[in-house]
Amino acid sequence: MTRVAPPPPAPADPPHATETFGALLTEPGQRLLDELRSITPAEELSAATRLRREHPPELVAAALGQARLRQRAAAKFGADAALMYFTPDGVEQATRSEVAAWRAARLAGAGGARVADLCCGVGGDAIALARAGARVLAVDRSPLTCAVARANAAALGLADRIEVREAAVEAAVEDLEVGGFDAAFVDPARRGGRGRVFDPEGYSPPLSWATALAARLPRAALKIAPGVPHEAIPAAAEAEWVSHRGEVKEAVLWFGAGAAPGTRRATVLPGGHSLTGAPEPAPAGEPGRYLYEPDGAVIRAGLVGAVAETLDARLLDPSIAYLTCDRPAATRYATGYEITDVLPFHLKRLRALVRERDIGTLTVKKRGSPLTPEELLRRVKPRGRGTATVFLTRVAGAPSMLIGHPL
Numbered sequence: 001m002t003r004v005a006p007p008p009p010a011p012a013d014p015p016h017a018t019e020t021f022g023a024l025l026t027e028p029g030q031r032l033l034d035e036l037r038s039i040t041p042a043e044e045l046s047a048a049t050r051l052r053r054e055h056p057p058e059l060v061a062a063a064l065g066q067a068r069l070r071q072r073a074a075a076k077f078g079a080d081a082a083l084m085y086f087t088p089d090g091v092e093q094a095t096r097s098e099v100a101a102w103r104a105a106r107l108a109g110a111g112g113a114r115v116a117d118l119c120c121g122v123g124g125d126a127i128a129l130a131r132a133g134a135r136v137l138a139v140d141r142s143p144l145t146c147a148v149a150r151a152n153a154a155a156l157g158l159a160d161r162i163e164v165r166e167a168a169v170e171a172a173v174e175d176l177e178v179g180g181f182d183a184a185f186v187d188p189a190r191r192g193g194r195g196r197v198f199d200p201e202g203y204s205p206p207l208s209w210a211t212a213l214a215a216r217l218p219r220a221a222l223k224i225a226p227g228v229p230h231e232a233i234p235a236a237a238e239a240e241w242v243s244h245r246g247e248v249k250e251a252v253l254w255f256g257a258g259a260a261p262g263t264r265r266a267t268v269l270p271g272g273h274s275l276t277g278a279p280e281p282a283p284a285g286e287p288g289r290y291l292y293e294p295d296g297a298v299i300r301a302g303l304v305g306a307v308a309e310t311l312d313a314r315l316l317d318p319s320i321a322y323l324t325c326d327r328p329a330a331t332r333y334a335t336g337y338e339i340t341d342v343l344p345f346h347l348k349r350l351r352a353l354v355r356e357r358d359i360g361t362l363t364v365k366k367r368g369s370p371l372t373p374e375e376l377l378r379r380v381k382p383r384g385r386g387t388a389t390v391f392l393t394r395v396a397g398a399p400s401m402l403i404g405h406p407l
Contacts, residue, residue: 013144016269019060021147024085028055032063033130037082039067077124083155085148085158090122095187098269099242099249100128103185107221108132113182118169122231123149123162124187130161137181141168143311170205171215183219183256186210190225200224211236211254222253226300230264230279240265240274243297246335251300266297266333273332275303282308282323284315287342287395291316291343291402292323292334293365307333316402317394320368328407337389350390351380353403358384364390369399 023029044064051060061084069086077084086094095103104125108115111133117126120138122145122375129136130153138153140146153162167185185331187203188203188210190196200207206224214220226241226248226275237253239259258274267274270327286382289312292311294304299321308314312336313325330337343349355360362382364373369392376392391402 001055006133008144010150010277013142015084016058017144018075018147020058021085021144023056023059024066024192026063029063030246033066036063036067037063037070054379064319079393080127080156084122085151085155086122087136087144087148090145090148093121093122095128096244096249099126099244102129102242102267102272103221103250103252104128104132106218107162107185107256108134108181108275109182109219109257116173116181116184118173118184119188120164121145121187123152125187126162127152127156127158129185134161134183136139136162137146137168138162138164139172140164141166141167142167183221184213185221185223186213187223193286196225197226200226200228200385207232207234211255217256219254219256219258221255222335224251225255226251228262229358230302238262238263238265241300242267242269243295244269246295248296248300250284260277264301264303264382265335266295266301266303268295268297275301275306275333276305277306279303280305281318282313282315284318284396285324286314287316288323288324289325289339290328291339291342291391291404292325292331294321294334295336298333303333307327307331316400317396318366320393322388322391322393337391337404338405338407341401341402341403342395343403345392345401347376348380350376350401350403354380354382354384354388357386357388359386360384360387361387363387363389364392365389368394369394 048060048064070081071088073081073091076094077256078097108129109324113134114201115129115134115136117129117136117138120126121136126138136151143166150164152161161329190203196201204232210222210240222368228251237255238256240252242250262344263276264279265274265276282305292313294307298307304321308323311323311325311329311331313323316322316324359382371392388403393400
């Protein structure tokens with residue numbers, strides 16, 4: 001395997017954090033968590049004062065913090081969040097369960113696969129892999145994070161399928177018999193001391209290390225930032241962008257069995273609809289009666305041209321991902337609108353039109369315009385009973401506004 005420089009030191013867990021977390025798993029800690037399950041922010045102060053009469057202050061603080069984290073995590077983990085344990089970073093960085101399940105089904109393959117989850121965090125991806133039928137080795141270098149991942153596996157009845165190991169992944173891989181695994185998933189740290197890291201070689205571990213690991217396994221997946229430049233994607237990888245309910249959630253490089261090197265894939269969830277191909281430009285032309293807004297995963301994957309072909313559509317502007325056509329068509333990869341007006345950009349004209357049509361709910365979408373939706377609404381002041389959508393964009397290079405309604 002390619003040798004890389006030693007990883008940067010792991011951010012230190014707070015003093016005694018692992019011991020305090022362990023206290024939550026005791027009978028008194030579990031009673032506290034049950035009592036705080038539905039607590040609201042307004043009730044926290046009085047609850048803390050009352051509970052500290054019977055429990056150590058650090059245990060009460062940990063239980064209150066865990067109750068808050070569970071409530072935040074419900075958006076990503078649904079009902080499972082009420083049984084799981086989290087760290088603040090773990091909630092922020094965890095994959096939404098629907099996205100993790102989609103990836104796990106592809107990575108685990110046939111039931112019984114042995115998968116290494118490297119940089120496992122609080123265990124959300126390991127849980128998805130285990131539920132897809134895999135036996136999982138989950139590795140992370142933070143003692144607290146490993147303790148949380150073990151507790152989550154046990155809480156969800158998956159302790160027999162998930163082994164958690166505390167180690168730097170680079171060292172762990174050297175110690176493992178990698179050939180005994182069917183697949184690996186690597187979710188490297190993409191934040192440094194100065195914030196987000198955009199260069200894949202700045203990840204921890206770096207892209208080159210993960211690519212070398214992938215070459216030793218039947219299948220591998222590497223999570224990357226959705227905004228990664230296409231030129232940074234290895235030729236041996238298939239790149240997939242995944243959106244959930246219209247929001248791009250992740251990008252993954254796939255290697256080995258089932259991957260199509262050089263291909264770009266856009267996957268739309270829920271439903272698991274995938275569009276594949278190579279980035280090709282779409283033609284540009286005059287505005288038609290219909291406008292289509294491609295899904296974010298389609299745009300990130302560079303597959304707007306493929307959607308344009310299926311819709312017999314063209315771009316409003318060569319540099320902006322709004323498509324226009326003369327007849328409506330069904331597609332899972334773009335949202336359609338019927339356009340009633342195509343006008344040069346002019347705030348006074350828009351304000352007058354909104355008044356004339358009694359529009360009170362104005363949805364603002366923009367690409368290629370410096371004006372923010374908040375600023376436009378503040379200046380237009382829609383008041384009425386009607387609804388409309390306005391697109392602030394360019395048509396053949398000219399600032400324009402298109403008004404319409406969703407199909």
